[in-house]
Amino acid sequence: MDVRREKELRDAEAAAEKNILLTSVEKFLNWGRVHSFWPCSFGLACCAIEMASSGDPRYDLSRFGYEVFQASPRQADLMIVAGTLTRKMAPIARRIYDQMPEPKWVIAMGNCACSGGPFADSYAVVPGADSIVPIDVYIPGCPPRPESLMFGMLHLKQKIQNPAKARLIKHVK
Amino acid sequence: MIIDGTQEYSVNMGPQHPSTHGVFRMVVHLDGEVVTNVEPKIGYLHRGLEKMAESRTYNQFVPYTDRLDYLAGPHNSLGYVQAVEKLMGIEVPERAEYLRVIFAELGRVASHLFMIASGSLDICGWTPWSYCTRDRERILDLFEMTAGNRMTLNYFRIGGVSHDVPDEFMPALKSFLDDMPEMIEEYYGIFFGNEIAQSRMKSVGILPKELAENLLITGANLRASGVQYDVRKAEPYGIYNRFNFNVPVLYGCDTYDRHFIRLLEIQESRKILQQALRDIPEGPVVAKVPKVIKPQVGKVYHRVENPKGEMGWYIVSNGTTKPARVRIRTGAFVNVQMLPAIVTGWKIQDLVTIFASMDLVLGEVDK
């Protein structure tokens, strides 16, 4: 399936759940989800080092409960595409995404993952991970600071708690 | 294949695996827990950097060099800008030379700290990892206050450096150097001196001297195998011949020594940094260079001692503003080939420590 279409469908699905009877159950589950994103330890390049730095004593991602990096994608909720996604790596990234259980989210960390970044015109690099996996939050930067990553994760938290908001921003623009 | 009634099987480790430090892939052939063979597969981070250099001017390529070995950005740029300066015959001001040495050595310390950190993490030492990254942050602070970024500095320019350091840099560096012995004591206490860690690493993954020389291993991995070879001493570049420092050598050839020599090198870097701090003169930080860098037709090879090994820059100029060909000889890429040579017969757990001790950065391996 086309990844853009996939992302739109996922966003619409998240927004539509507001109308259903189970809304308060969903809200409760979402409360749990937004307070414990467990990222898949999936680092590609420079940004992976900043991702690791965000767990160190100074920045301490764990204050939000987001620090439990899981080695197996089966136990992860969040994939942080941190670094340059090359053409050789792209199928593997997609497979890791497929292996993760629903509900799952993707953050593109760094310009390489957002849209190719410095290597956008290289023959070997996928210009933007959103042609491989549907991305929820883009964090520009080269590499983004650990605080930027935290801001991105808090941004994702807002999106999950209020899925309509993310769509709204797009339509207003 | 049947060996003594047991069957070999192969396991795929990577590209997404917690201990491959990025996107390295190994096809591991196992007999029970014992590794019989390893096939390294690289190229998952191949970004075509050498080709990209051909479509960028000499100045524009400088920021890209930081992304090669992203743990020690400054030293890559140092090799590149010195190669271009060699090609054009540019003299760099004194102060800029000292600043280059300071940043290159800080980058080396940061890289080695991260190597020790990830090496301990690979045998489940979370706490040493935290302590090493905690101290690495102080170096990144120094980088950020001067160059403006934590890892990808883009600080060196052809003919000097981009800015002079801010006023608070020198005191901060000095206090960092003063705290360093205490830090090293702590790493030793929690990681290197720990008997369990020693039993994990000592006499594991022996890389004999002859093999290391034959495989063209460079950098700290070679020095841990008993060869006293360092480009900073063998063919001093920049102003490295002015500093008084030793090249640490260990003769154990094992994983422990490959980790431990990094700790010794941090101490040597401290010596260099102290001398640089003492001797640094005032003055301009960038030489008069033409606005458009346009070297004459020719080629140049320049090598530097990157934290990961010997890094060589081969630049061919055809007289235009863009290089005709750039070839990068990276230490990590050559060091990959020692993995299958030394891992046979060890357990899958040792494979992880041996891999960590090689200190690969995939940005440098795949370019």
Add this chain to the structure above:
Amino acid sequence: MDALNNVFVNIAAYIRGLFADSHSLSADLTINIIVFLMLFLIMVVAALFLSLVERKFAHWVSQRSGPNRLGPHGWFQFIADAVKMLGKEDIYPANVDLFLFKIAPMMLVGITLMAFGVIPFGKGMVAINLDLGIFYFLAVSSISTLALLMAGWASNNKFSLLGGFRAVAQMISYEIPLLFSLLGVIMITQTFNLSSIIEAQKTIPFIFLQPLAFLIYLIAGIAETNRAPFDQVQGEQEIVAGPFTEYSGLRWGLFMLAEYGNVVATSAIAVSMFLGGWYGPGFLPGWLWFILKIWLVIFIMMWVRWTFVRMRVDHLMHFAWKILLPLSLANIFLTGLGIYIYQLFIPRIGG
């Protein structure tokens, strides 16, 4: 203080009193169901809480603050984790052995819960007062090896299978020094009943009589619960997550639950065998002393966990068979000698 001390015992007696015949089948059944639910609750809450304590401890050791968003100082973080896990998709990969794959986590939790049955949390506060209590505990907890092997085999993943094999090798090896280290205490008290063993420690906890045995028990116990430096089974850096690699969502949560439940059970046994169970200075009720002592043992376990690095598989085996086993045998011999000398002298002094 007595009322506080016996509050749970009195509640049980009161419930029994509601029935016409306080020892009828229906009364026993009701009590048993309540006790089962209580134990289950204790295990779930303790395990969930422990998972957070583990994280907090890791952060304090590495000079961080740890989770601090939910509740006071982040102490409600584990609720969010549990809620999240409830809402996760449950994946069965293709080609798994579905029956074993599904049953393995439940089996592990069940076993852990069974082990909780004989732990005396206070005077008279034991679910099943077995005469062979400690024997039962060891027998039951050794079945967990099977559950891990089942999970490893059923996942149809090479990393899982390796983890399962490691589990078998490690847990069976460490079972033996674990068992032998407890024998010294049993020789002194001449009973397998955990409550009687605690009663015997009224004057002096056995840690002072059997320091070596306590050390061996602690080491073997850490190994039995698969914690660092003996966490070969799910050595994250080598074999991804060991037998749990393919599990997702709640099933994986059950594994974690059982793991932490096992930690609590192992430390509870350490407390009852060596640290004097519910005995302590009188200003706190006995069951609180018991819980505090459990936390003390858990603290030691975590301290070790976050300081040391993982041992190698073969060193682990050497350590069990060549060091711990001879030491525990020597301990048994010394205990026997001590008892013999004591019995030689006691009639003359006391008589």
Add this chain to the structure above:
Amino acid sequence: MFGNGLIKGLRITLKRFYGPNLTEYYPEVKPNLPPRTRSSMALEPEKCISCGLCVNICPNQVINLTSEKDGNNKRVLKTYHMNIGRCLLCGLCTQSCPTGALRLSQEFENAVYHREELLWDMIARSKRSNKPSGEEG
């Protein structure tokens, strides 16, 4: 003696256990970034003379500007777009800027929900901000 190292390690961790924690509480306490930090870009359109030096020096074709000539035959900036998703944040453009119109800023909270938002209209961004420096937010 065997075990010395183990005990020393335990001592270090216990010391750190009771030691202070070093965490910077980010969302509550904003980090104090040095003025040279390169986290995003800011433009002051009034200062820009549309010389195009930044466009030329950029290694990765991030900047796209158009200008038109006004009555005095002076070039006036019309649009200024930065494809921040391609940016290296190397700072070469700001160094080349003769008037200091383009600046690096310390604004690091740049995460967005849609890729289209990574194409920054620098003039609109500078208008939206009420700070004189042109930083957003």
